[in-house]
Amino acid sequence: MPIVSVSMPEELVECLDQFAEENGYSGRSEVIRDASRELLDEFDDQSLEGRQLMATVTVMFDYQTGSVEREMMEIRHEFDGVVESNFHTHVGDNFCLELFVLEGSLEAISTVVGTIRATKGVQTVSYSVVPMDDDLLVE
Structure with missing residues (x-):
């Protein structure tokens, strides 16, 4: 799997880490992958075409x-x-x-x-x- 570097404020990184821990994610990378999939699928609703x-x-x-x-x-x-x-x-x-x-x-x-x-x-x-x-x- 390719590694992607992302810049973000420290406060956001801390929130990602806390969210991952509280919701059973293996780490921030998994949270970001999940959020990225959700964002990309957001407007992919065939019923609205x-x-x-x-x-x-x-x-x-x-x-x-x-x-x-x-x-x-x-x-x-x-x-x-x-x-x-x-x-x-x-x-x-x-x-x-x-x-x-x-x-x-x-x-x-x-x-x-x-x-x-x-x-x-x-x-x-x-x-x-x-x-x-x-x-x-x-x-």
């Missing part, structure tokens, strides 16, 4: 860590055809919450979520995806 979807994406970041807020605005404009709505608010002393409402194909939504996740300084990204089939919409 070819359907019109809606997604909510919640992003948290420390507003003092650089240009994340500006980059969220750039993502909003870059994916204007998919982003239906965007909301920004302050949470706690140092954090911002960015909420995106997306509408589009699985590929389009996963591209936006991937772009958000890849933004340096983003701390958490969570989302949900819902099919927008006609029979699900009540008049």
Whole structure:
């Protein structure tokens, strides 16, 4: 098995080690392999292919860590055809919450979520995806 070197903050390494110990993993490498598989499989849901979807994406970041807020605005404009709505608010002393409402194909939504996740300084990204089939919409 190839060895891959990854840089991460010491605090995150400590959390990985603690998580591995508490959950019966053999070590941090196994945790990272498991998490990597989960991330790669995340949008590999065949039942969503070819359907019109809606997604909510919640992003948290420390507003003092650089240009994340500006980059969220750039993502909003870059994916204007998919982003239906965007909301920004302050949470706690140092954090911002960015909420995106997306509408589009699985590929389009996963591209936006991937772009958000890849933004340096983003701390958490969570989302949900819902099919927008006609029979699900009540008049």
